[in-house]
Amino acid sequence: MPTLPTHLRIATRESRLALAQTHLVAETLRSRNPGLKVEIVGMTTRGDTVLDRPLSQVGGKGLFIKELEVALVEERAEIAVHSMKDVPMEIDAAFALTTFGTREDPRDAFVSAHFESLDALPAGSVVGTSSLRRECQLRSAFPKLQFKPLRGNVNTRLAKLDAGDYDAIILAAAGLRRLGFEARIRTYLPPALAIPAIGQGILAIEHLAGRDDIAALLRPFRDPATKHAARAERAFGLVAEGSCEVPVGALAHVAAGQLSLEAFIGLPDGTRVVRDAVRGDVAQDEALGRTLGEKLLAMGGREILAALQRANA
Structure with a gap:
């Protein structure tokens, strides 16, 4: 076994959520490795500074991790x-990616000052979301609502809601839970209504490939169910071209040695959505993800992707 490091520097974005997640990782590592000195290196990514346009228009998920990868190199x-949902489906071979800890609640949450749920919103109400994935699924279910872009960190988004910019x-x-804002949640959106983003609720740790000492340090914190879920969802995303530009979502459940995976591909306006699920042995996590990806492409996903390419050309 390689000699474990005694000093660890952690690169992170400087948003309150990113810092909260990083402090959680730091404290967990310290608790299991007495004497380990942990230093947090905060930095601003391009995804934190370009706030006037949806992510799908300015480069997608990679905007949140590039500067951190440079710090590693x-x-x-x-x-x-990282939040796993912010990590592109493919990362450079120079890096290794692993899950950390047990998955937090992966669902989306409905937050409002005056209404209890999406069903309670009057026609024409304005709903803010930063995600084509959410917009696609919710437009399909609630065609009488207005969906408008919402960027910024969690505190900024809550402030915009409280200012009356959105219903x-x-x-x-x-x-919300990691920042202590659970009380702001009016209701959780069930996966039957809104399948979450790939990797939502999962913390991801990235390090240089070949750093066996770092891999050994992190190995005890890898929850098996979370690891298998991430592998299945990301394998689906690779096939389905999952990114900020393509409305896709996937959610895996692991129990009793079995893995169930449900996913969708759709158009941003919700006029066309293909959705299905697979189930199998947990050891086949990535194979199940690829199988479901190919299945959805055959069900009409290829035509959806082609339509998106034409629209973005």
């Missing part, structure tokens, strides 16, 4: 902490 940090907003439940 330049040896200014040994690991970087309701949709956020990841995991972020």
Whole structure:
């Protein structure tokens, strides 16, 4: 077994949520490794500074991790902490990616100052969301509502809601819970209504490939069910071209050695959605993800992707 490091620098975004997640990782590592010195290296990514346009228009998920990866390459940090849903489906071979801890609640959350649920919103109500995935599924179910872009960190989005800019907003439940805002959640959106983003609620740790000492340090914190869920969902995303530009979602459940995976591909306006599920042995996590991806493409997903390519050309 390689000698474990005694000093660890963690690269992170400087949003309150990113810092909260990073401190959680740091404290967990310290608790299991007495004497380990942990230093947090905060930085701003392009995804944090470009707030006037949807992510789908400015480069997608990679905007939140590029600067952190540069810090790893330049040896200014040994690991970087990400929300798994912000990590592109493919990462450079120079890096290794692992899950950390048990998955937080993966569902989306409905937040509003005056209404209890999406069903309670009057026609024409304005709902804020930063996600084509959410917009696609919710437009399909609630065609009489207006969906408008919502960018910024969690605190900024809540402030915009409280200022009356929106009648309701949709956020990841995991972020609200990790920041202590669980009381703001009026209701959780069931996967039957809104399948979450790939990897939503999962913390991901990235480090340079070949760092066996870092891999050994992190290995005890890898929850098996979370690991298998992430592998299945991301394998689906690779086949389905999952990104901020394509409305897709996937959610895996692991129990009694079995993995069930449900997913969808759709158009942003919700006029066309294909959705299905698979189930199998947990050891076949990535194979199940690829199988479901190919299944949805054959059900009409290829035509949806082609339509999106034409629209974005």
